[in-house]
Amino acid sequence: MSTPLPVDIPIRPAFWNVPLWGEIGVYIVGILAVFLCGYGIWKNVRRWKAGAAETLEKDPSRNERLVSEVVLQKRIRETGPGRVHAVLVLGFFFLFLGTAAATLDWDIGHYVFGSQFLKGNVYLVYKLVLDTAGVAVLAAIAIGVWRRYMTPSNLPKDGRFLCAYLSLAFVVITGYLVEGLRLAVQQPLWIDYSPVGSIFASLFLRLFGAEGLESAHIWVWVIHGLAALGFIAAVPLTYYAHVYRTPVSIYVRKPAPIGRLAKIENIEEQETFGLSTISQLTWRERAMLEGCTECGRCDAVCPAVRAGTPLKPRTIIMKLRDRAAQGDADGKALTGDIVTREELFSCTTCGACARACPAQIQTPDLIVAMRRHLALESGEFPEGAAAALENTASVGNPWGLDPYERMDWAQDLDVPVAEEGKHYDVLYWVGCAASYDRRARKIARAMVKILRAADVNFAVMAEERCHAEFARRLGEEYLYQTAAAENIENFSRYQFDRILTACPHCFNTLKNEYPTFEGGAFEVIDHASFILSLIEGGKLPAALAQDATLTVYHDPCYLARINGITQAPRALLAQTCTKTVEAREKGESTFCCGAGGGQMWSDERLGKHQPNVIRIAQLRETGAKHVAVACPHCLTMLETGKSMRKDGDEIVIEDIAEIVAKALPERNA
Known part of the structure; x- marks a missing residue:
């Protein structure tokens, strides 16, 4: 074939030197390639649709x-x-x-x-x-x-x-x-x-x-x-x-809030619970499983993996994906044989894997679904958690303490208790930790000092009981729904503008999960955002006492990662601490203290290390001796972690409410 003559201007030489059979062939093969690709995608979609029906919100x-x-x-x-x-x-x-x-x-x-x-x-x-x-x-x-x-x-x-x-x-x-x-x-x-x-x-x-x-x-x-x-x-x-x-x-991922678990509707009428066979996967879940790129970013950020437990989120997804492809014909149980009990109960449901996943696969939701099968059909829980569940069911708190002791934290404070017929700007939800844990009680007392200093019209609810969020994430949905119904009924008796919480787990439950129950929609605010709003609104002094100790803030998973609240606590620390430093893993990429997903109550230690020990070491790497937190469970876990260090006595851990309360001028106390 002769060489084409040079042209005067640059132009794309389409099919240069290509014979006619090549020109025709490329169109024929191209159409065939597109058809085969489309056919493969269509077959893929059919596999997804083989899953259980689910409406896309x-x-x-x-x-x-x-x-x-x-x-x-x-x-x-x-x-x-x-x-x-x-x-x-x-x-x-x-x-x-x-x-x-x-x-x-x-x-x-x-x-x-x-x-x-x-x-x-x-x-x-x-x-x-x-x-x-x-x-x-x-x-x-x-x-x-x-x-x-x-x-x-x-x-x-x-x-x-x-x-x-x-x-x-x-x-x-x-x-x-x-x-x-x-x-x-x-x-x-x-x-x-x-x-x-x-x-x-x-x-x-x-x-x-x-x-x-x-x-x-x-x-x-x-x-x-x-x-x-x-x-x-x-x-x-x-x-x-x-x-x-x-x-x-990514497209079919459940809508925000990601901290909301799916509710088991008409739970008393159900014959099976949770995820026990691959046929129970919905089409959305099948599609998400196949979206996995196997990159391993979930494993890289998982606290259970770093602690050396049997759990590896990527392995869980691969097992479910492969099982969905081959079916349940071999007779092996999905929960127990394919995914082990030890894997499931190692998870803290901190959401780090879902946050890091490029395909936005909600691995904690799948883990909780399998836990529900173990909990509601087999009665299986981690060692130690069963006692906390029984306590919550019988006396309304996981410690098993007398319900009449719930208000002992408020002795000598003359805290107003909600009365029917009266209106309150804020109903302060204290939570079980700040009610019963001696160390965490200081958070509740600090909150009362702040509320009084800002002249907030508030009250606490005498009927408050544990919302059983930890039970839900362990799979015990029935106990959770029972507690939710009781709390929502009690809320309905009082008139208030919004609920204030100082625990991220309480915040996520009341704000994101209660609205799925009839009458459960309330305006809920976390204590960091609320205190900051008091300062910005002029109800608290803008100039607070400054602590010169180097301070590092630990982001709680359920506040930062699950609900995206990262700036308010830092803005408060900027008001009260002259020297602050950031941890290596912070904000939405924070490292879990290890308390979530019911781990707070589990006596099983499946790993070589413990997440709270790993986290306190990360915080100490910054050189800070003052650790600020915004969660009573993080406070407990980090206090335990520091007790395992030789330099533990040098470390002071406080909730941001305690830090702000100390910084308030005494005349406003």
């Missing part, structure tokens, strides 16, 4: 989530490997965009309008961008291969991933070869705008000369085309299926 944030997580890769870019992946995605996107633009340029521009738009400066920029994108993709692949196969890591190392790396690299490299062969023959004036292609062109001319390059170009073009189209056809069958599965998982 209205969620206006879904599209915003897709843009943030899929397009902008916001969550993925939080780690170094994630940023490398973002480069890969961006480079691949430009290569895909370039292919789409080339198709439109020829099939629409040339055939329909008789004029290509990829010409002149547009074409030069187009070539430069695509060459750069290819380099970015190859660099990201090389880093991925090195990290997975040549460094110590827990990443899967099976052939699926090697095939994924090599197949994409092969498509990009053969693309460069096709470009280099064409440039070697044509040698256009604008060759420098294809920097990688021009390097290959020079290499070909040095090694082989101009003879035979056109024939080589045809064969390499065919190989590249078949590889690219084969790649598209095979997407649903390979690891690259996550390019559509992960966005689907």
Whole structure:
């Protein structure tokens, strides 16, 4: 075939040197590849629909989530490997965009309008961008291969991933070869705008000369085309299926608040509870399981993993995903044989795995669902937790203490108790910890001092009892619903504007979970945000006494990660402490103290270490001797953690309410 004459202006040379059979063949094979890809996706969707029916709620944030997580890769870019992946995605996107633009340029521009738009400066920029994108993709692949196969890591190392790396690299490299062969023959004036292609062109001319390059170009073009189209056809069958599965998982994720567990409706009429067979998975849950990229970010942030327990969130998801694919035909029990009891009861339900997951898989929800089966059908709980559950059912608190002692924390404070017919601006929900735990009682007393200093019209509720949130997360939904019904009935007796809590677990339960029960919708505020609003509203002094001790703040999981409240506690510390420092893991990425998910009441120690000991060590790494918290359970766990250190006596741990109360001028006390 003769070489086309040089042109005066840069223009995309569509099907240069390609015979007619190649032009026709690429359309036939291309249509077939798209069909096979679509067919594979359709079969995938059918697998999801084999799950139990579930209605997708209205969620206006879904599209915003897709843009943030899929397009902008916001969550993925939080780690170094994630940023490398973002480069890969961006480079691949430009290569895909370039292919789409080339198709439109020829099939629409040339055939329909008789004029290509990829010409002149547009074409030069187009070539430069695509060459750069290819380099970015190859660099990201090389880093991925090195990290997975040549460094110590827990990443899967099976052939699926090697095939994924090599197949994409092969498509990009053969693309460069096709470009280099064409440039070697044509040698256009604008060759420098294809920097990688021009390097290959020079290499070909040095090694082989101009003879035979056109024939080589045809064969390499065919190989590249078949590889690219084969790649598209095979997407649903390979690891690259996550390019559509992960966005689907993100899209169907349950709407906020993520701290809300699904309610078992008509619980007394149910014959089975929780998740005990794979057939009970809903279509949404199946879709989310297949959205997993196996990246291991969940394991990296999980406190149970770092403590050395049997739990690994990625393994849980892989087990469920594989089980969904093969079914329950082998007779093995999902909870017990496939997912072990020890795995399930190691979880603190802190949400770190769900927060880190690029596919936003709600692993804690699945774990609680399996716990419900063990709890409500088999009566299985961690050692020690059963006693706390019995105490909560019988006397309304997990300590098993006399209900008449609940108000002992308020001795000599003359705290107002709610009366029917009176209106209160704030109903202060004290919580079991601040009512019964001797150390945590100081939080409640500090809150009363603050409320009185701000002249807040408040009261506490004499009928307050444990809301049994820990029971719900252990799987004992029946006890939780019984407690919820009792508390909601008691709330209905009084008139108040909002409920104030000083415990994140109480806050999450009353704010996010009670609204799913009839009459359970209330305005609820956490104590950090409330105290800050008093200062900003001029009800408390803006200038408080300053403590010069270096202070570090520990974010509670259920306040920071589950409910996104991170700034209010820090703003309060800025008012009261002149020197503050941040922990390595903070904010929504905080490290769990180990109390959640019923672990506070469990006597089982399944790991080599304990999360509270790990966390107190992290806090001490900052050099701070003063630790501020915003949760009575964190306070208890960190106090226990510091007692296991030689320098424990040097560490002072206080709730932010205690810190603010101490900083108040005595005249306002």
